[in-house]
Amino acid sequence: MPPRYFTREELLAAPAGAFRWEFAVRLQDVDAAGIVFFARIFEYFHDSLMDYLEQHGVSMPRWLADGVVLAPIKHAEADYIAPLRFGDRMAVELCRGWVGETETIVGYRIVFADGGRPAAVGQTHHVCVDRAGAARAALPPPFADALRRLPGAG
Amino acid sequence: MPPRYFTREELLAAPAGAFRWEFAVRLQDVDAAGIVFFARIFEYFHDSLMDYLEQHGVSMPRWLADGVVLAPIKHAEADYIAPLRFGDRMAVELCRGWVGETETIVGYRIVFADGGRPAAVGQTHHVCVDRAGAARAALPPPFADALRRLPGAG
Amino acid sequence: MPPRYFTREELLAAPAGAFRWEFAVRLQDVDAAGIVFFARIFEYFHDSLMDYLEQHGVSMPRWLADGVVLAPIKHAEADYIAPLRFGDRMAVELCRGWVGETETIVGYRIVFADGGRPAAVGQTHHVCVDRAGAARAALPPPFADALRRLPGAG
Amino acid sequence: MPPRYFTREELLAAPAGAFRWEFAVRLQDVDAAGIVFFARIFEYFHDSLMDYLEQHGVSMPRWLADGVVLAPIKHAEADYIAPLRFGDRMAVELCRGWVGETETIVGYRIVFADGGRPAAVGQTHHVCVDRAGAARAALPPPFADALRRLPGAG
Numbered sequence: 339m340p341p342r343y344f345t346r347e348e349l350l351a352a353p354a355g356a357f358r359w360e361f362a363v364r365l366q367d368v369d370a371a372g373i374v375f376f377a378r379i380f381e382y383f384h385d386s387l388m389d390y391l392e393q394h395g396v397s398m399p400r401w402l403a404d405g406v407v408l409a410p411i412k413h414a415e416a417d418y419i420a421p422l423r424f425g426d427r428m429a430v431e432l433c434r435g436w437v438g439e440t441e442t443i444v445g446y447r448i449v450f451a452d453g454g455r456p457a458a459v460g461q462t463h464h465v466c467v468d469r470a471g472a473a474r475a476a477l478p479p480p481f482a483d484a485l486r487r488l489p490g491a492g
Numbered sequence: 493m494p495p496r497y498f499t500r501e502e503l504l505a506a507p508a509g510a511f512r513w514e515f516a517v518r519l520q521d522v523d524a525a526g527i528v529f530f531a532r533i534f535e536y537f538h539d540s541l542m543d544y545l546e547q548h549g550v551s552m553p554r555w556l557a558d559g560v561v562l563a564p565i566k567h568a569e570a571d572y573i574a575p576l577r578f579g580d581r582m583a584v585e586l587c588r589g590w591v592g593e594t595e596t597i598v599g600y601r602i603v604f605a606d607g608g609r610p611a612a613v614g615q616t617h618h619v620c621v622d623r624a625g626a627a628r629a630a631l632p633p634p635f636a637d638a639l640r641r642l643p644g645a646g
Numbered sequence: 647m648p649p650r651y652f653t654r655e656e657l658l659a660a661p662a663g664a665f666r667w668e669f670a671v672r673l674q675d676v677d678a679a680g681i682v683f684f685a686r687i688f689e690y691f692h693d694s695l696m697d698y699l700e701q702h703g704v705s706m707p708r709w710l711a712d713g714v715v716l717a718p719i720k721h722a723e724a725d726y727i728a729p730l731r732f733g734d735r736m737a738v739e740l741c742r743g744w745v746g747e748t749e750t751i752v753g754y755r756i757v758f759a760d761g762g763r764p765a766a767v768g769q770t771h772h773v774c775v776d777r778a779g780a781a782r783a784a785l786p787p788p789f790a791d792a793l794r795r796l797p798g799a800g
Numbered sequence: 801m802p803p804r805y806f807t808r809e810e811l812l813a814a815p816a817g818a819f820r821w822e823f824a825v826r827l828q829d830v831d832a833a834g835i836v837f838f839a840r841i842f843e844y845f846h847d848s849l850m851d852y853l854e855q856h857g858v859s860m861p862r863w864l865a866d867g868v869v870l871a872p873i874k875h876a877e878a879d880y881i882a883p884l885r886f887g888d889r890m891a892v893e894l895c896r897g898w899v900g901e902t903e904t905i906v907g908y909r910i911v912f913a914d915g916g917r918p919a920a921v922g923q924t925h926h927v928c929v930d931r932a933g934a935a936r937a938a939l940p941p942p943f944a945d946a947l948r949r950l951p952g953a954g
Contacts, residue, residue: 364693365706366839368832370886371556375828376565376616377538380531385672398673399733402525411530415569421625424832425707462530471575518847519860520685522678524732529674539826552827553887578678579861679864684873684924685842692839710833719838723877729933770838779883 349459352433355489359386359430373421383446386430394484409464416460427451435488440474441465503613506587509643513540513584527575540584548638563618570614581605589642594628595619657767660741663797667694667738681729694738702792715783717772724768735759743796748782749773811921814895817951821848821892835883845908848892856946871926878922889913897950902936903927
């Protein structure tokens with residue numbers, strides 16, 4: 339089965355899942371327009387994924403240092419629903435997952451921590467390659483296992 | 493006509509257009525994996541758009557300071573084709589555009605400055621709103637005019 | 647009494663203080679040389695100060711939104727002692743303070759969370775000005791009170 | 801002769817030198833307080849130094865890829881004189897230099913491109929070490945030569 343990207347609606351309607359990464363918007367995340375600069379949203383997505391993996395026994399720093407495989411991003415996208423401002427307390431929910439042989443898609447939803455109103459949704463598509471970047475490689479088992487615990491990925 | 497996002501293939505095949513924003517990958521744009529961090533690609537897209545607008549008489553700083561309208565991003569996406577490394581000399585081409593009454597989509601292609609091999613494509617979808625963020629607003633004429641000069645947007 | 651900057655040695659020898667802000671080095675904090683980019687250290691300093699103030703009842707976001715005063719930085723410096731790498735678990739200690747009528751200096755020490763070996767020390771010097779930026783202003787009492795609780799600032 | 805840091809006054813009074821790196825403040829360089837976030841100033845310093853070295857035949861990317869030595873930063877500092885806002889057209893002047901056997905200090909002044917009013921001054925102190933980071937190493941000749949062309953470093 340080839341991967342399929344989630345729609346905005348699917349990500350908005352997805353269950354919260356077991357994992358929730360909380361953060362507060364920093365002074366320097368906001369730009370001259372007074373709201374979080376759109377590219378920062380992708381950093382929030384990524385930071386939450388790193389923390390999720392760490393909590394599931396996949397240490398990306400060790401993986402990078404020792405590793406035989408890498409999982410670079412092939413596609414990333416975000417839909418912006420409500421602006422984020424300095425000090426806003428938010429949570430990233432890893433609300434959807436898809437896991438294939440050599441690739442994975444992770445779906446994210448950023449919500450206001452108090453009340454759960456959605457501010458953004460999005461996804462990142464990762465493809466496993468060998469260290470030379472020359473060939474596709476299978477997702478390492480602990481990585482695939484962690485991702486299969488995401489809503490819809492089992 | 494409702495907006496439609498460009499496909500990866502359309503962005504890869506699009507003409508270069510008249511505008512080209514050159515840059516070199518900075519030390520701090522690269523992450524611990526040795527390649528440009530994926531979220532930086534969106535900064536390159538945005539920096540090139542600001543420069544394009546400036547060159548076409550639309551000063552976003554003045555617009556923000558004086559302005560009655562804002563053009564926040566509703567959707568952004570990128571496809572990553574080749575990794576970028578420290579010192580790589582690149583160019584962003586604004587290779588596609590779509591302009592509606594109150595919204596616009598800008599398509600980008602990042603290529604290696606020497607040779608033109610593509611490294612990434614993507615798009616940002618902006619929606620004009622009044623200063624309170626409460627209602628849609630028409631794209632200001634100089635802004636719409638600049639965007640209509642993008643390939644496919646006329 | 648005019649402000650005096652702390653020396654590298656004073657910051658290294660200072661007590662840890664009551665506050666400690668823990669973090670892990672992110673993928674994107676590291677640059678093409680494989681270590682944390684030097685300017686990120688200042689972000690760690692600042693993030694820890696914001697969190698310290700928040701925990702002492704000073705909400706900088708609210709202060710900025712409502713505020714009659716601002717506390718821009720007049721001087722910042724850092725000494726780099728050991729490189730930080732992706733995944734390193736660190737702590738920022740607010741280890742020294744100096745509080746005057748209209749200005750304050752905060753001293754920081756970044757240590758490896760496990761073992762306490764120092765990686766960097768530094769300081770930021772803030773000057774309170776009125777909202778127009780035209781005149782010096784007294785440090786607001788809750789802000790001054792929080793800062794006076796730093797080691798050496800009482 | 802041991803290195804000595806430049807004073808704020810020395811950096812303000814130093815000649816402009818032959819090199820000038822121009823830039824415009826980006827939307828995302830500005831923070832929630834409406835002015836450039838203080839840590840960005842260090843990125844401007846560093847970006848200008850990389851460009852200066854490149855123009856003098858020292859390609860830091862190639863040096864990093866091939867290199868036997870590294871020049872990590874031991875100390876960095878900045879004095880903030882005037883706030884920078886989105887769209888401000890600025891120039892970094894490499895206005896002072898000091899070159900020793902194994903280390904160097906570079907002095908910077910950021911001025912408004914139109915008129916030359918200073919906005920910030922600062923310096924970075926780099927120490928050359930072998931690739932393992934274990935021992936001091938001599939500054940490679942092309943690197944030392946480029947730095948000796950800075951005002952006061954000859």
